[in-house]
Amino acid sequence: MMRILLFLATNLAVLVVASITLKLLGVDRYTGQNHGDLLIFCAVFGFTGSFISLFLSKWMAKKSTGTQIIDQPRTRQEQWLVSTVERLARDAGVGMPEVGIFPAYEANAFATGWNRNNSLVAVSQGLLERFSPEEVEAVLAHEIGHVANGDMVTLTLIQGVVNTFVMFFARIFGNFVDKAVLKNENDGPGIGYYVATIAAELVLGILASIIVMWFSRKREFRADEAGAQLAGTGAMISALRRLQIESGQVESHMPDSLAAFGISGSLKNGLAGLLMSHPPLEVRIAALQQRG
Known part of the structure; x- marks a missing residue:
C-alpha cells in the first residue's frame, strides 16, 4: 500500500508541475476550442519529458x-x-x-x-x-x-504517447467541467478547469501507467x-x-x-x-x- 501511495503522490507532483508549466507557457489557453493545437502542445511536452529521462538515464x-x-x-x-x-x-x-x-x-x-x-x-x-x-x-x-x-527507446516512445493523451484528455475534461458544469462564462479558464484537469491527470496517469507496465x-x-x-x-x-x-x-x-x-x-x-x-x-x- 505504501508503494501505491508513493506512486500516487509522485504522479500528483509531476502533474501539478506540468500544469503550472503549461500555464506559464500560455499553452492552457487552448482548453478545447482548438484541439489540434492542444494535441501538438501536449505531444511536445509529453515526449520532451520522456526523452530527457532517457538521455539522463545512465x-x-x-x-x-x-x-x-x-x-x-x-x-x-x-x-x-x-x-x-x-x-x-x-x-x-x-x-x-x-x-x-x-x-x-x-x-x-x-x-x-x-x-x-x-x-x-x-x-x-x-x-x-x-x-x-x-x-x-x-x-x-x-x-x-x-x-x-x-x-x-521503445518504452520511452510508449511513455511519450501516453503522456500526450493523458494531458490532452485531461484538459478537454477540465474545459468541460469549467464551462458546462460550473458555467464559467469568462473568456479564460476558471479555477474549476485547473482542479478538474489535475484530478483527471492523476486518474488518467494511473491508467496510462497500467498500459506502460503491460x-x-x-x-x-x-x-x-x-x-x-x-x-x-x-x-x-x-x-x-x-x-x-x-x-x-x-x-x-x-x-x-x-x-x-x-x-x-x-x-x-x-x-x-x-x-x-x-x-x-x-x-x-x-x-x-x-x-x-
Whole structure:
C-alpha cells in the first residue's frame, strides 16, 4: 500500500508541475476550442519529458544505485564480468556497454541507456556473491537482450504517447467541467478547469501507467528469450529459479525508475499487480520451458 501511495503522490507532483508549466507557457489557453493545437502542445511536452529521462538515464542510474563503473578491472571477478559482457554484446550485435556493480545484498541487475551502442549494464554485489557463474552470465545475457531489443527507446516512445493523451484528455475534461458544469462564462479558464484537469491527470496517469507496465511485462519475455539464446535456456531457467527462491527474502532497493529494466520484480495483487513491471517468475520459467 505504501508503494501505491508513493506512486500516487509522485504522479500528483509531476502533474501539478506540468500544469503550472503549461500555464506559464500560455499553452492552457487552448482548453478545447482548438484541439489540434492542444494535441501538438501536449505531444511536445509529453515526449520532451520522456526523452530527457532517457538521455539522463545512465547518469540517474549511477547516482540512484551507487553503481561503480569498472573502468579498469582490479580483480579476477571484475575481469570476468567485463569480458563476459563484452562477449555477450558482440554476440548480440550491440556496442560494448559500460559495466558496473552496485552495492546491494539483493540479487538484481539492470540495463539502461539511450541507444544500443551507448548503454550501461550493472549487477548487484549480492547477485555476484550468491549466483553461479552460469547464472550470472544468463542474467547478463537477459540485460544485453534488453539493450539489443531497444527496450529503453521503445518504452520511452510508449511513455511519450501516453503522456500526450493523458494531458490532452485531461484538459478537454477540465474545459468541460469549467464551462458546462460550473458555467464559467469568462473568456479564460476558471479555477474549476485547473482542479478538474489535475484530478483527471492523476486518474488518467494511473491508467496510462497500467498500459506502460503491460508493455514492460511483454518486453520481459523477449529479454528472457534473448538471454536463453545467448547463454543457454538451461542457464536462463536456473537463474530465474534462483531469483524465485530469493524473492521475498530481501526487500528490493532498486529505484522505481529502473525497476522495468531489472532482472526481477516483486509479485503483487490487485491494482499493484497491474503496475508490475515484470511477469511472475513462474510464468517466465514456464515460457522458457515451453520454448525448449
